[in-house]
Structure formats: C-alpha cells, structure tokens
Amino acid sequence: MSEKKTQTCDGPVGPIDWGEIEHWDRSYYLHNVQAQAEYVFTGVERTDGNYLYLADGTRLLDFQSQLVSDSMGHRHPKVHAEIKRAMGRYGHVFFGLATDYRARAAKIVIEDILGGEKGWAGRVRFLSSGSEGVECALAMARLYTGRPVILTQAHSFHGMTIGATQLRGYRGNITPAESPDEIRDVPGFPGPGIVAIPAPEFHDWEGAGPLPSLVATERIIQDVGPENIAAVITETMLGAAGYLPHDRYLVELYGLSRKYDFLWIDDEVMCGFGRLGDWFSYQGYDGIEPDLMPIGKSINGCALPVGGVVASRPIAEYFDRARWWSGSTNDGHALVCASIVGNLETMIEEDIIARIRRLSPYLEAKLRDVGRRHACVGRIAGRGFYFCVDLVDAAGNPIVAEDRDTGFVGDIASHPNHVIARECAKRGLYLGGFVPNTIKVAPPFTITEEEIDFGIGVFDEALAVIDRQIGINRSRA
Ligand SMILES: Cc1ncc(COP(=O)(O)O)c(C=O)c1O
Structure with a gap:
C-alpha cells in the first residue's frame, strides 16, 4: 500500500490508499475478460507521455498504446491544454445546439484531412465509442439501401454493442422528407440480418489464382441475393485477430461491392488516423473509397471517450433530406470535440504521419532482427506503427492450436500472449496480445528511437522465455 502523494500537473494529491482501492475495485466493479476469481488487480497511479506508472512504483513503457488506441502518448500536453481551455466555457451541450469545437473538429476531418469538395466524404458525426460509430454505420447503410443484410468477415472485431437499433422504442427509424407521415424502420428490424463471410488470407498467402476467401464470398453474395445486401464491413488490418490480410484482398472485396451494388463500410476505428502510416488505412490501396467509415481511438488518442x-457525399445528402430519429445524449460532446481539435491540430502541425513513416522501417527492421533470433517467432506483418508477431512451436505451428479460433477456454494464463505480457511487465514494458499466439506491437506515435530500442530489447528477453517453453514442449513430445 502506497502512502505517498501522487504528483499531478496541478500539484500533489492523496495519499491514495491502494489497499482500499483494490478492495473496492474487486468488490464492486463489473470487470471485463477475466472471471472475478482470476482477476489480476493492476492499479495505475498515473499516465504520462509514453509511460504508465503503476501503484506499486513500476514504470511501464507503453508499447501497445493500450488498446492500439492512445496514439499520441498519454495526456499529451497540447490535447489536454485544449480540453482545459474548453472546460473554461463548456460542460455538456446536447446535439441540438452547436459548439465551435464540434464544427472545428468536423471541418478538420472532412476538409483538412479528407480533402473537402475534392474528396469522397460528406459529413461526420462524433459519438462516444467506436462501437457506436459502427452501430451508426450499420443503421445508415440499411436505411440508405433499404436492405437488411450486412456481410462481416470471420475473425473481425467491430465493437461490443449488440445492435441497439434492433430494440423497440427510439430505435434509429427514419421519416423521409418526401413522405413525412411514413415511419421507415432500419430494415431487418427486429431481426439480426448479419451474414458471415470467410476471413481474409494472410498477407503471405502464396496460392495461385483468385483468393479462396473471395471466391467463397462471391458465392455467399449470390446465395443471399445482392438485392438483400446493404453493405460489407471490413477491418484493414485485423485488430483483435491481429493480422494483415493479403494485399489483393481489400481491393478485390471492394470490387465485389461495386459489381453487386452494395456499400462498403470501412471500419477505421483502430487503423485510422495514422496507425498504418496513412491518415486512413484504405489510402494504402489504389482506387478504393469508403461509403461509410466508423472512426474512433486515434482521433483523440482516447483522451476522452470517442x-x-x-x-460519403451521396449518403450524407440522403440523410440531409430526411429527419433521422437518431442521436445519443453525448453526441458531439463539446469536451470530446475539443480533444479531437487539440489532437488533430497537433498531428497536422507536427506532421505526425511523416514521423510514423520515418520511424516505421526502424521499428520493423528491429522486430525482424529480433524475430530471426528466436525459434518461437513465426510470421511478422504490419505497416506504419502496427505490427503483429505470431508465436509458433518447434514445428512452426501455432503454439495454442486453436489460434485465432480460440474460445478462450482452459488455462489462458499460460498462453504465450500472457507469458509475454508478464515477462515484459517485469522488465518495464507494456506489451501483449488478445488471441493466444499473437503479440501486437503498436507503440504511440510519439515514441523515440531509444524507446523503440528499449522495447525491442525487453521483447527479445521475453521471447527467450517462450523459446525455452517450446523447447520443453518438444522434449515432452
Ligand atoms: C476495428 C474496431 N472497430 C470497432 C471497435 C470498437 O470501438 P470501441 O471499443 O471504442 O467501442 C474497435 C475496438 O477495439 C475496433 O478495433
């Protein structure tokens, strides 16, 4: 238990009784991912720059930007200064009233970053989470096309809400301007309307001819009937599953959406705003433009929930003509929009995209070098500031056989991602992964070369532990 005061930018606070905090946290908070009995309490005293400071005095370099989310480091001074300035004037202002911050944030996204009149994008709405952004996109795609079905990739992740618009009541229905007495529900209401398509091939798939995933996807499109399909939703680099699809995948899937005339929802919640080395990850491919684009995370580095x-312009114009009964209490929140303004203005002023592009080859070269030294390292793939490292056994197979099909059963604490996370934490590094065999290296855009060297050095030592474990497995086999 720490009795010392915690330093803040406004002076010391506390002392915080971390024993009491742990008791309350264990007793009353509804935790994620772990059962209560296996919950590991890790108190964070404060966050600063590229570091997390734990209650037990440990300092961790954040090599994963928490959930591939806190992209400009923690408590970036310019972002926080903008939030503080906004707090001098604003608390909450509901979506029926306008603030300068909401307008400025929208202008930066649509005009400065996406090219304004010369670009594809028409309008943006700011919400409280990426999940809400996805929900909103699903409803918009269904309303715009009048069709119920959404195609979604196996292994993809798009958030944790369960189709709130399919519940009764205030449910995202639309009253078209041309028929103001007509209520048009989100098509598919109240049914699910979700159809899975195969996961993309890995980037290093070497087969000849068309990608099997897309051959199967085209068959599904024909079975479902294109006239029923509102949209396909994709991730560019898969976040939870942690891999980079084959280079042809996204362009050719987009081609199917044009051939069969349905929308493409490009989920940029994780890969957008610089993560893959472009403002948006679709810009890494030629000739594709989203119809709808959920965003989140790096738009403000999660300084506030976002x-x-x-x-797109045509979809925005369609909704311009309608009354759309949608909107949540915190839409376009003044303080959130201030954090977006502060973050994006800083990214533009400091040319953070150029910084990511300059440092990405340095990070990748170091990772590949470390990979060559360890038997347990298999595939390494990624772009920009997001690389995934797959861990394999002595035969080159996933160490946990279920790999990305895991149901998170059994002794997950012994899975390689957790072993790496523990070994890294012991040595001052925050790094791990979601699925058992894959480590997600995704540092903040503010990381220095020296910090990359430190992070890679620690990862190197943690990988040696897995090497020894697969050696033990081999001798047991
Ligand atoms: C691709 C993608 N979409 C949507 C979400 C959901 O965003 P949020 O957690 O902010 O609700 C995430 C979160 O990790 C994500 O990675």
Missing part, C-alpha cells in the same frame, strides 16, 4: 462515423 467514436464517430464519416458518410
């Missing part, structure tokens, strides 16, 4: 959706 999400949103960008709509």
Whole structure:
C-alpha cells in the first residue's frame, strides 16, 4: 500500500490508499475478460507521455498504446491544454445546439484531412465509442439501401454493442422528407440480418489464382441475393485477430461491392488516423473509397471517450433530406470535440504521419532482427506503427492450436500472449496480445528511437522465455 502523494500537473494529491482501492475495485466493479476469481488487480497511479506508472512504483513503457488506441502518448500536453481551455466555457451541450469545437473538429476531418469538395466524404458525426460509430454505420447503410443484410468477415472485431437499433422504442427509424407521415424502420428490424463471410488470407498467402476467401464470398453474395445486401464491413488490418490480410484482398472485396451494388463500410476505428502510416488505412490501396467509415481511438488518442462515423457525399445528402430519429445524449460532446481539435491540430502541425513513416522501417527492421533470433517467432506483418508477431512451436505451428479460433477456454494464463505480457511487465514494458499466439506491437506515435530500442530489447528477453517453453514442449513430445 502506497502512502505517498501522487504528483499531478496541478500539484500533489492523496495519499491514495491502494489497499482500499483494490478492495473496492474487486468488490464492486463489473470487470471485463477475466472471471472475478482470476482477476489480476493492476492499479495505475498515473499516465504520462509514453509511460504508465503503476501503484506499486513500476514504470511501464507503453508499447501497445493500450488498446492500439492512445496514439499520441498519454495526456499529451497540447490535447489536454485544449480540453482545459474548453472546460473554461463548456460542460455538456446536447446535439441540438452547436459548439465551435464540434464544427472545428468536423471541418478538420472532412476538409483538412479528407480533402473537402475534392474528396469522397460528406459529413461526420462524433459519438462516444467506436462501437457506436459502427452501430451508426450499420443503421445508415440499411436505411440508405433499404436492405437488411450486412456481410462481416470471420475473425473481425467491430465493437461490443449488440445492435441497439434492433430494440423497440427510439430505435434509429427514419421519416423521409418526401413522405413525412411514413415511419421507415432500419430494415431487418427486429431481426439480426448479419451474414458471415470467410476471413481474409494472410498477407503471405502464396496460392495461385483468385483468393479462396473471395471466391467463397462471391458465392455467399449470390446465395443471399445482392438485392438483400446493404453493405460489407471490413477491418484493414485485423485488430483483435491481429493480422494483415493479403494485399489483393481489400481491393478485390471492394470490387465485389461495386459489381453487386452494395456499400462498403470501412471500419477505421483502430487503423485510422495514422496507425498504418496513412491518415486512413484504405489510402494504402489504389482506387478504393469508403461509403461509410466508423472512426474512433486515434482521433483523440482516447483522451476522452470517442467514436464517430464519416458518410460519403451521396449518403450524407440522403440523410440531409430526411429527419433521422437518431442521436445519443453525448453526441458531439463539446469536451470530446475539443480533444479531437487539440489532437488533430497537433498531428497536422507536427506532421505526425511523416514521423510514423520515418520511424516505421526502424521499428520493423528491429522486430525482424529480433524475430530471426528466436525459434518461437513465426510470421511478422504490419505497416506504419502496427505490427503483429505470431508465436509458433518447434514445428512452426501455432503454439495454442486453436489460434485465432480460440474460445478462450482452459488455462489462458499460460498462453504465450500472457507469458509475454508478464515477462515484459517485469522488465518495464507494456506489451501483449488478445488471441493466444499473437503479440501486437503498436507503440504511440510519439515514441523515440531509444524507446523503440528499449522495447525491442525487453521483447527479445521475453521471447527467450517462450523459446525455452517450446523447447520443453518438444522434449515432452
Ligand atoms: C476495428 C474496431 N472497430 C470497432 C471497435 C470498437 O470501438 P470501441 O471499443 O471504442 O467501442 C474497435 C475496438 O477495439 C475496433 O478495433
């Protein structure tokens, strides 16, 4: 238990009784991912720059930007200064009233970053989470096309809400301007309307001819009937599953959406705002433009809860003509919009995209070098500031056989991602992964070369532990 005061930018606070905090946290908070009995309490005293400071005095370099989310480091001074300035004037202002911050944030996204009149994007709405951005995009796609079905990739992740618009009541229905007495529900209401398509091939798939995933996807499109399909939703680099699809995948899937005339929802919640080395990850491919684009995370580095959706010009114009009974209490929150303004202005002024592009080859070269030294390292793939490292056994197979099909059963604490996370934490590094065999290296855009060297050095030592474990497995086999 720490009795010392905690330093803040406004002076010391506390002391915080971390024993009491742990008791309350264990007793009353509804935790995620772990059962209560296996919950590991890790008190964070404060966050600063590229570091997390734990209650037990440990300092961790954040090599994963928490959930591939806190992209400009923690408590970036310019972002926090903008939030503080906004707090001098604003608390909450509901979506029926306008603030300068909401307008400025929208202008930066649509005009400065996405090219304004020369670009594809028409409007943006700011929400409280990426999940809400996805929900909003699903409803918009269904309303715009009048069709119920959404195609979604196996292994993808798009958030944790369960189709709130399919519940009764205030449910995202639309009253078209041309027929103001007609209520048009989100098509598919109240049914699910979700159809899975195969996961993309890995980037290093070497087969000849068309990608099997897309051959199967085209068959599904024909079975479902294109006239029923509102949209396909994709991730560019898969976040939870942690891999980079084959280079042809996204362009050719987009081609199917044009051939069969349905929308493409490009989920940029994780990969957008610089993560893959472009403002948006679709810009890494030629000739594709989203119809709808959920956003979140790096738009403000999660300084405050954030999400949103960008709509193409035609879709924005369709909704311009309608009354759309949608909106949540915190939409376009003044303080959130101030954090977006502070973050994006800083990214533009400091040309953070150029910084990511300059440092990405340095990070990748170091990772590949470390990979060559360890038998347990298999595939390494990624772009920009997001690389995934797959861990394999002595035969080159996933160490946990279920790999990305895991149901998170059994002794997950012994899975390689947790072993790496523990070994890294012991040595001052925050790094791990979601699925058992894959480590997600995704440092903040503010990381220095020296910090990359430190992070890679620690990862190197943690990988040696897995090497020894697969050696033990081999001798047991
Ligand atoms: C691709 C993608 N979409 C949507 C979400 C959901 O965003 P949030 O957690 O902010 O609700 C995430 C979160 O990790 C994500 O990675």
